[in-house]
Amino acid sequence: MAMELLRENFQIQGRNFDKAGEISSEIKVILKDLEIDSACLRRCVIVAFEAEMNVVMYADRGTLALILTDKDITLEVKDEGPGIPDIDLAMKEGYSTASDEMREMGFGFGMGLPNMKKNSDEFCVESEVGKGTSVFARIRLDSHA
Amino acid sequence: MKLAEIKDLLRCEVLAGEEDLSIDISHVVASDGMSEILAFAKSKELMITGLTNIQSIRTADIAGVSAVLYCRGKRPDKKVIEFAKQKRIPVLVTEMVMFDICGILYNRGLKGVS
Numbered sequence: 001m002a003m004e005l006l007r008e009n010f011q012i013q014g015r016n017f018d019k020a021g022e023i024s025s026e027i028k029v030i031l032k033d034l035e036i037d038s039a040c041l042r043r044c045v046i047v048a049f050e051a052e053m054n055v056v057m058y059a060d061r062g063t064l065a066l067i068l069t070d071k072d073i074t075l076e077v078k079d080e081g082p083g084i085p086d087i088d089l090a091m092k093e094g095y096s097t098a099s100d101e102m103r104e105m106g107f108g109f110g111m112g113l114p115n116m117k118k119n120s121d122e123f124c125v126e127s128e129v130g131k132g133t134s135v136f137a138r139i140r141l142d143s144h145a
Numbered sequence: 146m147k148l149a150e151i152k153d154l155l156r157c158e159v160l161a162g163e164e165d166l167s168i169d170i171s172h173v174v175a176s177d178g179m180s181e182i183l184a185f186a187k188s189k190e191l192m193i194t195g196l197t198n199i200q201s202i203r204t205a206d207i208a209g210v211s212a213v214l215y216c217r218g219k220r221p222d223k224k225v226i227e228f229a230k231q232k233r234i235p236v237l238v239t240e241m242v243m244f245d246i247c248g249i250l251y252n253r254g255l256k257g258v259s
Contacts, residue, residue: 021203028207038188042209046183049207053200106196106204111180118184 002069006034012055012062012079017105020056024049027066034068040141043119044073047137050112051077057102058082059132072121075137083129091117091125146170146253148212148235151191154253155239155246157214160226162235168211172256175247179204185258186210193246197221199228206232216243 008030010023028045036044048064055062059081067074084090091113098108117123122138149166152159159166174186175193179200182192188209194201197219205213212235215221220238221229229236239246251257 018199021200021207024207025203038209042188045207049203050180050183105198106177106179106194106200109178109180111178111184115180115184 002071004067004069006030006066006068008066010064010066012052012059012064012077014056014058014060014062014079014081016056020053020105021049023064024052030066031068031073036068036073037141040073040139040143043143044075044139046119047116047139048075048077050116051075051135051137053107054112054133054135055079055081057098057105057107062132070141072138072140075135075139077135077137078132079134080132083131084125084127084133085129087125087127146255148191148237151214151250152237154249155214155237155241157237157239160221160236160238161229162212162233165212165233165235168235170211170255172258173247173250174208174210174258175243182210183208187258190258191250191255193243195219195243197225199225201225202229202232202234202236205229205234210234212237214239214246216241216246 031041059079062079065076093114094110096110102108120137121140127133170191172190174190177196186208190210192210193214215238218240
């Protein structure tokens with residue numbers, strides 16, 4: 001049984017592109033202060049950043065929970081957004097429903113979810129159209145991929 | 146190759162991190178898509194982009210790249226430069242287009258990432 005060492009909850013403000021990414025930067029500082037292995041830290045903040053950007057781009061609001069145990073880091077991101085009708089399709093690299101505004105921000109090229117999966121040891125997405133999306137990602141502390 | 150050499154080679158102006166031009170660069174990641182940078186950067190690269198908003202520096206910080214080079218003379222606003230200074234990420238700008246920059250750096254032995 002893994003021992004929980006830290007749990008932090010963050011509120012993500014949807015549509016606020018100026019603040020987008022601030023939570024991920026904060027997570028980076030928290031994990032760095034805890035002297036988490038740099039490869040593991042990097043994977044974790046990439047997942048957090050992509051997830052945070054998705055919430056900012058698509059949802060009105062969302063939450064991000066960061067849970068650190070002695071074995072892994074878990075990120076749970078939940079939003080009140082439009083939901084994803086076809087998750088398999090959304091997981092394909094290059095598939096995107098992004099607007100021009102999102103692309104002008106440098107995002108929405110259909111790599112967000114695949115990037116999150118690539119950087120996680122366990123990854124799952126649950127979504128209900130019209131209600132929202134939840135993303136769960138776990139990164140093992142001993143993984144250096 | 147030192148960042149200072151890249152600066153001279155590409156006739157760059159330094160917007161942030163003048164004191165950090167002695168860092169070594171061996172790999173380059175170039176894109177206007179931030180997810181692409183996040184997907185391919187392995188850390189310590191030079192990041193070349195035409196995207197000058199705050200997310201470009203945020204991405205550089207998250208991906209762990211060593212420096213950011215803005216192409217085609219695109220300049221970020223003051224707030225972005227201040228943010229880069231705060232994150233200690235050197236920022237350069239050149240009038241050259243991305244294709245030419247990549248060609249020149251490739252010819253000098255710098256490598257891409259994949």
